[in-house]
Amino acid sequence: MAASAAPLRAALARSPAPAAAARTPPAFLPLPPRARGIRLNPVVLASGRGRRIRAEATARTRQEKEQQEAEVSAVEDSFPVREAAATPAPEEEGGFDDELTLAGEDGDWVVRFEQSFNIFLTDTVIFILDILYRDRDYARFFVLETIARVPYFAFISVLHLYETFGWSRRADNIKVHFAESMNEFHHLLIMEALGGNSVWIDRFLARFSAFFYYFVTVGMYMLSPRMAYHFSECVERHAYSTYDKFLKLNGEELKKLPAPEVAVNYYMNEDLYMFDEFQTSRAPNSRRPKVDNLYDVFVNVRDDEAEHCKTMKACQTHETLRSPHAVQSSVEADAE
Numbered sequence: 001m002a003a004s005a006a007p008l009r010a011a012l013a014r015s016p017a018p019a020a021a022a023r024t025p026p027a028f029l030p031l032p033p034r035a036r037g038i039r040l041n042p043v044v045l046a047s048g049r050g051r052r053i054r055a056e057a058t059a060r061t062r063q064e065k066e067q068q069e070a071e072v073s074a075v076e077d078s079f080p081v082r083e084a085a086a087t088p089a090p091e092e093e094g095g096f097d098d099e100l101t102l103a104g105e106d107g108d109w110v111v112r113f114e115q116s117f118n119i120f121l122t123d124t125v126i127f128i129l130d131i132l133y134r135d136r137d138y139a140r141f142f143v144l145e146t147i148a149r150v151p152y153f154a155f156i157s158v159l160h161l162y163e164t165f166g167w168s169r170r171a172d173n174i175k176v177h178f179a180e181s182m183n184e185f186h187h188l189l190i191m192e193a194l195g196g197n198s199v200w201i202d203r204f205l206a207r208f209s210a211f212f213y214y215f216v217t218v219g220m221y222m223l224s225p226r227m228a229y230h231f232s233e234c235v236e237r238h239a240y241s242t243y244d245k246f247l248k249l250n251g252e253e254l255k256k257l258p259a260p261e262v263a264v265n266y267y268m269n270e271d272l273y274m275f276d277e278f279q280t281s282r283a284p285n286s287r288r289p290k291v292d293n294l295y296d297v298f299v300n301v302r303d304d305e306a307e308h309c310k311t312m313k314a315c316q317t318h319e320t321l322r323s324p325h326a327v328q329s330s331v332e333a334d335a336e
């Protein structure tokens, strides 16, 4: 998606923070003691007293982090797939009031089985991620975003195959899923710009999981598109909840940090056709987020995940998805 220079210059003129982003090295949270204004004499550091001071400082930092997490956990359960339904965030904070609910008692037992299996699977993956990435947010986001693109690629692969065989033709589904994968691609670029992919084991884990996940999703989608879309809804809901929790824990620090250049180029681009295309519950041009700092970037990413969630939910019930631009064209044609 090529960036146009004129609107980007206008965006940078409105906000000085993004302009600095291009020259600023990746920022990592939480900030080290030095960045928080703590200065220790090197002689003292080398002594037994220095070791004691460092041990005490480390213990204090760990205590502060655990306390912060406990505060957030008090209002938000660690399993967001179910919890998001109970405490939906208000629209003005980028939330969405769609609910993830199991099919009711009168629902088909097959649907209930599919959904229960998906929730169990998501639960298991979240449990593993919580163990591996407890203190490494950007690495966790990199893994999440690498995996998040996969189902859209899998949906397109299967739909393309069906179309080739002449079994079905769903151009709008392919178009919307491609736009979703492009949105996830830009999330991935943002996490890479923040240093989330700096350790080889994280890159290996993310890419190996993505390879495996692709074939699982292709099989599931061929067997039951409804089940595959529901599983994606669970994953997207977890992504939304992860970013929402991160914003609540680190909001003030994120507001002081610049936005990565790739985020400015993506959200402030003159050509936002593909950005509008994946948001099937909105009219084109109805969402134009700002990018003044790193906080705005994570708000935008979180809100994108909410839009993915809505689309995945709609896919489970609607026979054929409509591109937002196709809907707009038919509305305009009717008005003429």
Ligand SMILES: [Fe+2]
Pocket (backbone or CB within 6 Å): 145, 148, 183, 184, 187, 239, 305
């Ligand atoms: Fe994403």
Ligand SMILES: [Fe+2]
Pocket (backbone or CB within 6 Å): 148, 184, 236, 239, 304, 305, 308
């Ligand atoms: Fe997503």
